[in-house]
Amino acid sequence: MRSNEYLIELRDVCVYFTERVGLLGKRITKALDHVNLKVSDGDVIAVVGESGAGKTTMGRVILGLQKPTSGVALFRGKDIYSLRGRDFEEFRRSVQWVPQDPYSSLDPSLTIGEQLMAPIRKWNPKIDASARAQELLRLVGLIPPSFYMNKYPHQLSGGQRQRIAIARSLASNPKLIIADEPVTMIDSSLRIGFINTFIDLMRVVNLSLIFITHDIALARILLLKSGKGRVVILKDGRIVEEGDINEIISNPKDEYTKILINAAPDLKKWLKAYEKQ
Numbered sequence: 200m201r202s203n204e205y206l207i208e209l210r211d212v213c214v215y216f217t218e219r220v221g222l223l224g225k226r227i228t229k230a231l232d233h234v235n236l237k238v239s240d241g242d243v244i245a246v247v248g249e250s251g252a253g254k255t256t257m258g259r260v261i262l263g264l265q266k267p268t269s270g271v272a273l274f275r276g277k278d279i280y281s282l283r284g285r286d287f288e289e290f291r292r293s294v295q296w297v298p299q300d301p302y303s304s305l306d307p308s309l310t311i312g313e314q315l316m317a318p319i320r321k322w323n324p325k326i327d328a329s330a331r332a333q334e335l336l337r338l339v340g341l342i343p344p345s346f347y348m349n350k351y352p353h354q355l356s357g358g359q360r361q362r363i364a365i366a367r368s369l370a371s372n373p374k375l376i377i378a379d380e381p382v383t384m385i386d387s388s389l390r391i392g393f394i395n396t397f398i399d400l401m402r403v404v405n406l407s408l409i410f411i412t413h414d415i416a417l418a419r420i421l422l423l424k425s426g427k428g429r430v431v432i433l434k435d436g437r438i439v440e441e442g443d444i445n446e447i448i449s450n451p452k453d454e455y456t457k458i459l460i461n462a463a464p465d466l467k468k469w470l471k472a473y474e475k476q
């Protein structure tokens with residue numbers, strides 16, 4: 200595949216943060232360390248790692264928010280950090296972010312309708328913003344949409360707010376959504392419903408998804424339900440394993456992957472049942 204056929208490509212990307220320690224000393228954190236990643240249209244990638252592994256930094260590099268210290272991040276074969284004019288607009292439209300905490304991304308003083316219609320008008324000035332906002336609400340399972348249009352964020356549950364954040368990320372008709380621990384703040388009983396929402400969206404809207412999580416069991420559910428995709432295991436800024444989730448879970452090559460598996464009780468049960476087969 201030629202590089203411009205990938206939606207996103209990270210080539211040998213390093214992100215090093217240098218902090219002063221005392222008067223003369225400095226500490227270097229290798230948030231990403233020689234990372235290579237290829238994302239094609241329609242891909243589902245679960246990025247799994249413990250706190251501090253570099254997951255959010257990887258997302259920020261792809262979003263154009265964190266310039267690599269070295270290496271390149273490409274959007275359709277062009278360096279994200281050199282994009283200008285139309286290419287930059289196309290990139291901004293195509294790659295969107297669903298944050299962990301919808302409180303931080305929603306404006307408490309605006310109704311849900313207003314928060315959705317603003318980006319719709321920005322990206323598609325010619326379409327009926329109200330109709331499109333209601334269509335997006337329906338897509339993320341908030342039905343009837345008219346009920347939600349005039350509500351304020353504080354009038355909704357955490358799960359509903361997170362669905363609004365997903366709807367808003369769709370306003371530009373993106374090609375890729377990067378969801379950073381999108382279900383962490385949601386009650387565990389509702390998480391599977393969220394995973395289903397993402398999977399439905401990918402089918403209906405033809406999206407690629409990078410799903411960031413510390414929970415390898417959740418990654419497995421996402422990948423199995425979507426019927427495609429792969430897992431990327433990040434540790435200390437490095438990709439230690441990448442591939443089919445079931446293969447990696449049943450035959451982890453890296454000690455760190457074993458630690459992640461042991462930290463997920465559901466997976467241990469699944470592995471036992473799998474070994475008995």
Ligand SMILES: Nc1ncnc2c1ncn2[C@@H]1O[C@H](COP(=O)(O)OP(=O)(O)OP(=O)(O)O)[C@@H](O)[C@H]1O
Pocket residue numbers: 216217218228229230248249250251252253254255256257413
């Ligand atoms: N702006 C920054 N300045 C200094 N160090 C940073 C900065 N941003 C991230 N780091 C460090 O880089 C490493 C990776 O951070 P990152 O937020 O990408 O990890 P993460 O896997 O997303 O963790 P979490 O699951 O806790 O969000 C951490 O050690 C973090 O402290």
